[in-house]
Amino acid sequence: MNSPLGLTQVQLVLIAVGALVVALLMSLGVRLWMLRRRDARRVARVTAGSADYLRNVLVPDGNGGDFHLDFLLLTSRGVVIIDMRDIAGNVFGGDQMTDWTLMDGPRRSTFVNPQSGLYDRIASVRAALQDAETPVEGRIVFTRRAKFPKGLPRYTVMLESIAAEFPKLGAAELEISVAKYRPAWARLKEACKPSPHFRATPIAVA
Numbered sequence: 001m002n003s004p005l006g007l008t009q010v011q012l013v014l015i016a017v018g019a020l021v022v023a024l025l026m027s028l029g030v031r032l033w034m035l036r037r038r039d040a041r042r043v044a045r046v047t048a049g050s051a052d053y054l055r056n057v058l059v060p061d062g063n064g065g066d067f068h069l070d071f072l073l074l075t076s077r078g079v080v081i082i083d084m085r086d087i088a089g090n091v092f093g094g095d096q097m098t099d100w101t102l103m104d105g106p107r108r109s110t111f112v113n114p115q116s117g118l119y120d121r122i123a124s125v126r127a128a129l130q131d132a133e134t135p136v137e138g139r140i141v142f143t144r145r146a147k148f149p150k151g152l153p154r155y156t157v158m159l160e161s162i163a164a165e166f167p168k169l170g171a172a173e174l175e176i177s178v179a180k181y182r183p184a185w186a187r188l189k190e191a192c193k194p195s196p197h198f199r200a201t202p203i204a205v206a
Contacts, residue, residue: 042084042143042159043055045159045160045162045163046071046073046082046084046141046159046162047071047073048162048163048168049073049075049076049162049163049166049167049168049169050073050074050075050080050166051074051075051076051174051175051178052073052074052178052185053071053072053073053074054069054071054072054189054192055070055071055072056068056069056070056194056195056197057069057072057192057193057194057195058192058193058194058195058197059072059121059124059125059128059188059191059192060124060127060128060191061120061124062123062124062127066193066195067117067120067121067124068195068197069081069082069083069121069125069192069195070082070083070084071084072125072188072192073166074178074181074182074185075166075178076166076169076173076174076177076178077135077137077166078134078135078136078137078181079125079129079134079135079136079137079181079184079185079188080136080137080138080139080166081118081121081122081125081136081137081138081139082138082139082141082162083114083117083118083121083138083139083140083141084141084143085114085140085141085142085143085146086142086143086145086146087102087142087143087145087146088104088145088146089102089103089104089105089107089145089146089147090102090103090104090146090147090148090149091103091142091146091147091148092148092149092150093113093148093153093156094150094153095115095153095154097113098112098113099111099112099113100112100113100114114140115140115153115154115155115156118138118140118155119138121138122136122137122138125188128187128188128191128192129184129185129187129188130184130187131183131184131187133180133184134181134184134185138155139155139156139157139162139165140155140156140157141156141157141158141159141162142156142157142158142159143158143159144158144159144160146158
């Protein structure tokens with residue numbers, strides 16, 4: 001039986017299925033675009049005060065292995081390691097605690113205190129720089145989806161506060177301030193390699 005448009009039922013079904021597929025693909029495309037845009041904003045915020053940066057790299061740990069680094073920044077204060085954490089809920093952690101607790105509504109989970117891993121990464125970056133005169137710092141950066149009701153532990157900052165931690169300088173002033181770190185930074189870049197461990201989850205690659 002033909003429809004008023006002269007189409008068979010099979011043709012109508014195929015058109016409906018095709019329209020549904022197109023709608024799903026468009027929805028997926030919009031979501032991917034939004035995720036990429038959000039990621040670009042985060043990258044811009046993290047790297048705003050840097051003269052150069054590396055993202056998602058591995059640095060040798062000195063024992064035949066590697067540490068994953070979300071960001072390495074060359075700043076006026078030296079080299080800065082950024083450990084990104086995008087988790088939702090209330091975080092309860094302290095400098096002396098082995099595990100930190102995440103409370104998200106009725107759900108409760110724990111993860112290893114990220115400070116210890118940050119200290120190991122700092123030591124590995126210092127070794128790769130081959131320059132004791134280049135300062136190395138680290139920060140564990142949480143997005144606004146996380147809340148710290150008891151206050152932020154040491155070396156922990158919120159994403160929106162990163163600019164205050166490492167203020168943006170003018171291009172000329174920044175280049176003058178990092179010039180003395182450039183040779184060590186070049187050695188660090190040579191020592192690093194791309195990481196397969198993209199940190200899409202909050203607790204990965206200890």
